[in-house]
Amino acid sequence: MSLYLTALLLVAASGIPGLFLRKRGGEVAAVLLSLGAVLGLAAAARVLLGAAPSQVQLPPSPLGHPGLLVLDPVAAWFLAPVLFLSACGAVYGIGYWGDGHPGARGLRLAYGGLAAAMALLATAAQALVFLLAWEGMAVLxxxxxxxxxxxxxxxxxxxxxxxTTHLGTLALFAAFALLPAARFAALPAGFAASGRGTAFFLLCLLGFGVKAGVMPFHFWLPPAHAAAPSHVSALMSGVMIKMGILGLVRVIAWTPDPPLWWGALLAGLGVVSGILGVAFALGQHDLKRLLAYHSIENIGIILMGLGLGLLGRSLGHPVLAVLGFGAALFHVWNHAAFKGLLFLAAGSAVHAAGTRALDRLGGLARRMPWTAAAFLMGAWAICGLPPLNGFVSEWLLYLGSFRALELSRWPWSVALLSALALIGALALACFAKAFGIVFLGEPRSAAAVAVHEAPGSMRWPMGLLVLACATLGLAPGLVAPALDRTVGALGVSAAPLATLARFSTLSFLGLGLVLLALLLLLWLRPKRTVEVSTWDCGYAEPTARMQYTASSFAAAPVAGFRWALLPVEHRPRLRGLFPAPARYESHVADPVLDRAAAPGLRLTARGLALLRVVQGGQLPVYLLYVLLTLMFLLLWMVL
Amino acid sequence: MPGFLVFPTHVALHLLVALLLPPLIPGLIAKTKAAMAGRQGPPVLQLYYDLARLARKEAVFSRTTTWVFLAGPIGALAAGWVASLLIPFGQTPAPVAFQGDVILFAYLFGLARFLTILAALDTGSAFEGMGAAREAAFSALAEPALFLGFAALAKATQSLSLTPMLLSHGAAGGRLTGPLILVLAGWATVYLAENARIPVDDPNTHLELTMIHEVMVLDHSGRPFALVLYGASLKLVVLGALILDLLLPPTGRPWLDWLGFLAGLGALAIAVGLVESAMARFRMTKVPQFLVAGILASAFAFLLLLV
Structure with missing residues (x-):
């Protein structure tokens, strides 16, 4: 535990020396944060490899309850990606947001703070500590x-x-107030089925769902991820939204007897988030917004896993529970690795070209081959294609949903199956579009011509994340024991995952695939002696503007999801035989934000304005209110 | 590795068939089409000659392309070969079988598609971009049809491994006949769409604007192009085995099973040739409707198994 606390301090303080240094502040912060990450990872690894959970009691706060931090397998499972990804991001930040950039010092300070807040949140085992860390995470x-x-x-x-995040926190305050004790512990039997339990679950779902970006509470996520610097987006998308999942996992762990509808609701929300998340991603023209919508899709996949696991517990099928929870938890790690990688690679491209607009980029692979390779690996993994890590967790989820068909008379899991197949195919289309338009073909603007490869300090973290994706994909058996321990903490005990899913055969076939590809490459012996322009059916003067664009590539699927995406088109009206030059524009805005959340909040603000009557701005009036309240309370106590 | 490579002769035969037989199938399809049109047609072994010729030729690369351009043909073929290990040929079990291999099988084709699309976009050609966009959109509809068929079979056979799923359906008796016909109908649409055949796509047209798969490989030449052609023929065999495994009855004699499978492959090729001779390609706007019909067929098969 002392290892963990040291790590926490190092991470939290990593940005402080940089405040006083004239230069090299980024390097110092990266070294401190990485050191903290290594220590923290060691602490997490000890717990995941079977050491007993350790805990530390904080001194009683003025508010009464003593705080409690517990490093159990669930905490360690979520702690590991937080530390790993924040260290990668800190190193990346040296080159990406150096001292020349505005607010670099403040950024580093808040970055370390955010990482520490999440690390604290993972181990918080008492409502007040949890809420403090939660709030610190949101503000930073x-x-x-x-x-x-x-x-x-x-x-x-x-x-x-x-x-949005404060609305979510409000729901959490209410939810924790319903708990029998401030200290997190198993809920009494029968609580979940009671009305109080229902309110607790729904409030938790709202509070944690907002943070996780579950549809329809996702609307804060795409603009925030697009606006933040890329290593911050990586941290937010890779691990911060997972803290919402952590909350749900904790709720699941406390509940001994979840009703059937809990799991069904989670799985249903997962299907909606998964399909609509990827559909919205297909409609985007902004690289980072596209990635942000994919986070919503992946949260959907994680929720499907959690829902399936809960259903397994409610129906009394531990095999389903193990496969569902295992898939969800493994996907938490995998998504942290490949989404972090994708945001870092996208950031490197955006940094070089100065624009996030897909249709202004193109041909970056020739000028920045390392970044392109890193993005391709991330895209490969997020599409769930073998042999990388995204496949393994989706495979576990498929196995679980197939087993649900077989073990129980619960045919609805076929919805999970078809949704997963559809999500997989659409994600493939979306990342073919993202990688193809940004990195392949010819540059579509002058900005895309003048790009240079990212410096080493930005390439190394990407390489590390590629390595993580490949290792988790090719040798999933390595983490299976740790995963078993974490799943065990969720109140299921069944056969270990490795006996339900043949990881060894999977790695064998994955390696075979790589080997076959290498053999074929050897046979091709590509010598680029004859180089011509693209054939293009005989047209010898192609221009970059003739290429397929992001919008045209995704036109068909976007049209298929028109009912949900509500794409906005501005079509030119052509008149006469020789029409004047015209413009065509189309974009997919977020309907929940633009049509529900923003107008709803405006309306609420107008309604609350009525209360201004009592807020006169005069101190004596306020003192009068205090006096009246006290008198009222006094009367209440006396009577 | 425990659990596989159990029947050495069968495994050897399986590998030989997967390695050497595929180029024969497009030849048979072309011959059927020629016979239907009253033409002589190219020799049945034409694709073997083409592959040998391409292997000796030098490849020409577009200035625009990067290493991704080669990842397309290489990745697609490697994925196809690994997938061919997972599927039983006829009534003989697959060399590698484990619970959940059915998902790996489908996702390997996803991988092949992903890399082919990227290789097409790598050329920067508008035609190839168009083909890539169509491939991506249509496959999103073919995927659920394939998976719903798998779900129906998994429900019927209580297994998630291709070998028991495809081979033990006979044990379920007559109750399975109806769903089986529906699954076959659904998969037939997947077969035609994934292999870029009429009525979804026309491999022999002269107009690039109307193609899907063929237009994506316009810029390949020499050995990479040989890999593309061979990979496409391998896909005809591997996905064909999916359909044949459901159709062929077990005979009890291994050599008869093999003969039946080879004859079945030939019959499937002739059937594809007949479809191509009898039909025209759909308009692009009609293709999604055709694929949705495939999804519905598989979905009805699943529903029938629930009652």
Missing amino acids: ACLLVLTEDRDPETRRAGWTFLV
Whole structure:
């Protein structure tokens, strides 16, 4: 535990020396944070490898309850990606957001703070500590989103984030007030089925769902992820939204007897988030917004796993529970690895070209081959394609949903199956679009021509994350024991995952695939002696503007999801035989934000304005209110 | 590795068939089409000659392309070979079988598609981009049809491994006949769409604007192009085995099973040729409707198994 506390301090303080240094502040912060991450990872690894959970009692606070931190397998499972990804991001930040950039010092301070808040949140075992860490995470993340606050878009994104996250926190306050004790512990039997338990679950779902970006509470996520600096987006998307999942996992762990509808609701929300998340991603023209919508899709996949696991517990099928929870928890790690990688690679491309608009990029692979390779690996993994890590967790979820068909008379899991197949195919289309438009073909603007490869300090973290994706994908058996221990903490005991899923055969076939590809490459012996222009059916003067664009590539699926995406099109009206030059524009805005959340909040603000009557701004009046309240309370006590 | 490589002769035969037989199938399809049109047609072994010729030729690369351009043909073929290890040929079990291999099988084709699409986009050609976009959109509809068929079979056979799923359906008796016909109908649409055949796609048209798969490989030449052609023929065999495994009855004699499978492959090729001779390609806007019909067929099969 002392290892963990040292790590926590190092991470939290990593940005402080940089405040006083004239230069090299980024390097110092990266070294401190990495050191903290290594110590913290060691502490997490000890617990995951079977050491007994350790705990530390904080001194009683003025508010009464003593705080409690417990490093159990669930905490360690969520702690590991937090530390790993924040260390990668800190190193990346040296080159990406150096001292020349505005607010670099503040950014580093808040970055370390955010990482520490999440590390604290993972181990918090008491309501007050949990809420303090939760609030610290929200505020620091908001400050980080607002790094480029000269841009009105960014200010709007930060504001939306702040308001939404506090609405979620409000729900959590209410939920924790319903708990029998401030200290987190198993709920009494029968609590879940009672009305109080229902309210508790729904409030938790709201509070944690907002943070996780579950549809329809996702609307804060795309603007915030797009506006933040890329290593911050990586941290937010890779691990911060997982803290919502952590909360749900804790609720699941406390509940001995979850009703059937809990699991069904989680799985249903997962299907909606998964399908609509990827559909919205297909409609985006902004690289980082596209990635942000994919986070919603992956949260959907995780929720499907949690829902399936809960259903397994309610129906009394431990095999389903193990496969569902195992898939969800493994996907938490996997998503942290490949989404972190994707945001770092996208950041490196955006940094070089100065634009996030897909249709202004193109041909980056020739000028930045390392970044392109890193992005391709991330795209490969997130599409769930073998042999990388995304496949393994989706495979576990498929296995679980197939087993549900077989073990029980619960045919609805076929919805999970078909949803997963559809999500997989659409994600493939979306990442073919993202990688193809940004990195392949010819540059579509002057900015995309003048790009240079990212410096080493930005390439190394990407390489590390590629390595993580490949290791988790090719040798999933390595983490299976740790995963078993974490799943065991969720109140299921069944056969270990490795006996339910043949990881060894999977790795064998994955290696075979790589080997076959290498053999074929050897046979091709590509010598690029003859180089011509693209054939293009005989047209010898192709221009970059003739290429397929992001919008045209995704036109068919977007049209298929028109009922949900509500794409906005501005079509030119052509008149006469020789029409004047015209413009065509289309974009997919977020209907929940634009049509429900923003108008709803405006209406609420107008309604609450009525209360201003009592807020006169005069101190004596307020003192009068205090007096009246006290008298009322006195009367109440006396009578 | 425990659990596989149990029947050495069968495994050897399986590998030989997967390695050497595929180029024969497109030849048979072309011959059937020629016979239907009253033409002589190219020799049945034409694709073998083409592959040998391409292997000796030098490849020409577009200036725009990067290493991704080669990842397309290489990755697609490697994925196809690994997938061919997972599927039983006829009534003989697959060389590698484990619970959940059915998902790996489907996702390997996803991998092949992903890399082919990227290789097409790598050329920067508008035609190839168009083909890539169509491939991505249509496959999103073919995927659920395939998986719903798997779900129906998994429900019927209580297994998630291709070998028991495809081979033990006979044990379920007559109750399975109806769903089986529906699954076959669903998979037939998947087969035609995934292999870029009429009525979804026309491999022999002269107009690039109307193609899907063929237009994506316009810029390949030499050995990479040989891999593309061979990979496409391998897909005809591997996905064909999916359909044949459901159709062929077990005979009890291994050599008869093998003969039946080979004859079945030939019959499937002739059937594809007949479809191509009898039908025209759908308009692009009609293709999704055709694929949705496939999804519905598989979904009805699943529903029938619930009652």
